[in-house]
Amino acid sequence: MLRDHTDAEARAALPLKWGAVPEGTIPAWVAEMDWHTAPAVTDAVTAALQRGVTGYAPFDDAGVGAAYAGFARRQWGWEVPPEASVPVPAVVPGLRLVLESLCPPGPVVVPLPCYPPFRDVVALAGREAVHVETDPDDPEAALDLAAVERAFAAGARTLLLCSPHNPLGRVARRAELEALRDLAAHHGARVVADEVHAPLTLPDGPAFTPYLAVDPRGIAVTSTTKSFNAPGLPCAQVVALDPEDRAVLQALPLVQTHGWSPLGAVASVAAWRHGDAWLAAVRDRVAANRDLLGTLLAAHLPLARTRRLEATYLAWLDLRAYAAPDGRGPDPVARAEAGGVRLGPGEDYHPGLPGHARLNLATSPDRLTEVVRRLGVALAPA
Ligand SMILES: Cc1ncc(COP(=O)(O)O)c(C=O)c1O
Structure with missing residues (x-):
C-alpha cells in the first residue's frame, strides 16, 4: 500500500530532506517519509486543483474540525466537538499563537529532550523556558513530574507537552497525563499538547490518550502533515474545548491565523476521513523497521542504546559508547x-547532552539496512 521513492524520486519529491545532503549521503534526519502520501490525499488535492481551488482560505474551518472529530472517534474513542478546531498555518506557529494568546504569564516548562522549535517558540513568545530533563541513562524514563511540580511551584504557568514524544518515541500513559493535569490545575498552569505524532502511535504499544480527554483546560495543536507526509500542504489546527479560548483565537488579527492553505485543508479532510487504512500500513512499516533496527544495531553497533519505539518513526540513539x-x-x-x-544531532534536541542522535526510520528496509551498515563502519573503534 505504501509507494516507496527511489533515491532519484525522493530527491525530487523531498527537496529539504534529500536536497540538504550531498549526492550519495542517505538522509535520515528531518521528519519526512521516503514514500508518497496516501492516495486519498493525492486524489483529493489533484481534484481540488482541477476545480481551481487556488484562492484564499475561507473564514470557516473548511470542514477540518468535523473530519478530525470523526478520526478521533474511530481511532481513540474520543468525542471532540467539530467546532473545537481552529485552523492555523502549521503546528509550530499554532504553538506560538497559543503561548502568546491563551497561556498565563510566566515561564514555560519545556521537557528535554525536545523538538528544537519548542525552545524557539518559547523565546519568540517572549517567555522564559524552564527545562525539565529526562534521564538519558534510563530507557524507561518518562516526564519527571516531581521536577514539573517544582517548576510550577517556582512560578512556571505553562507546560509544552509533546505527546507522543519526539524524539523519545514514547506514548504518555493516561495516569501520567492525569497527574500532570492535577499539578497544572493546582498551580493555575496550562498544558499545551503538541499531538502531531499521535496518528503514528504503533500498533503493539500503549494506546494514545488525547490530552484534552483528561484535561478540558488543556490546548492541543495537531495536523495531518506529519503522519501523512504532507508538510508542503500547510494546514494545522488548534484544538480548544473552551469556547472562550476559541473566541480569543478567532478575534486575533487575521495575519496571525491565516496562511493555512485551502489545499492543505482539502488534504487534511481527506486524510482524517479516508486515511485510516493507509495510516495502518505506515504504522506496520514503522513497527517492522523498528524491529529491523534492533537486529541491525545488534549486528553493527552493539554498544548503541535505544528506547523501544512506541510512536513515530524517529528513533533516539545513545551513541556515547562510540565517542572518543x-x-x-x-x-x-x-x-x-x-x-x-x-542524522539529527542529539544536541539540537537536548543542549549539552553529548553522543545522541535521532534516526529517521520512515524509509525502505533496504535503505535502513544500508544506513546502519554505514554507521557501523563509520563508528567502528579505530
Ligand atoms: C513535535 C513536532 N511538532 C511539530 C512539527 C512540525 O509541525 P509543522 O511543520 O506543522 O510546524 C514536528 C515536525 O517534525 C514535530 O516533530
Missing part, C-alpha cells in the same frame, strides 16, 4: 556524516 574516550575528535554524528549518513 577523551571527548576529543569528531563526535558520532559528524563521523556518521563522513560515512554517508545524515
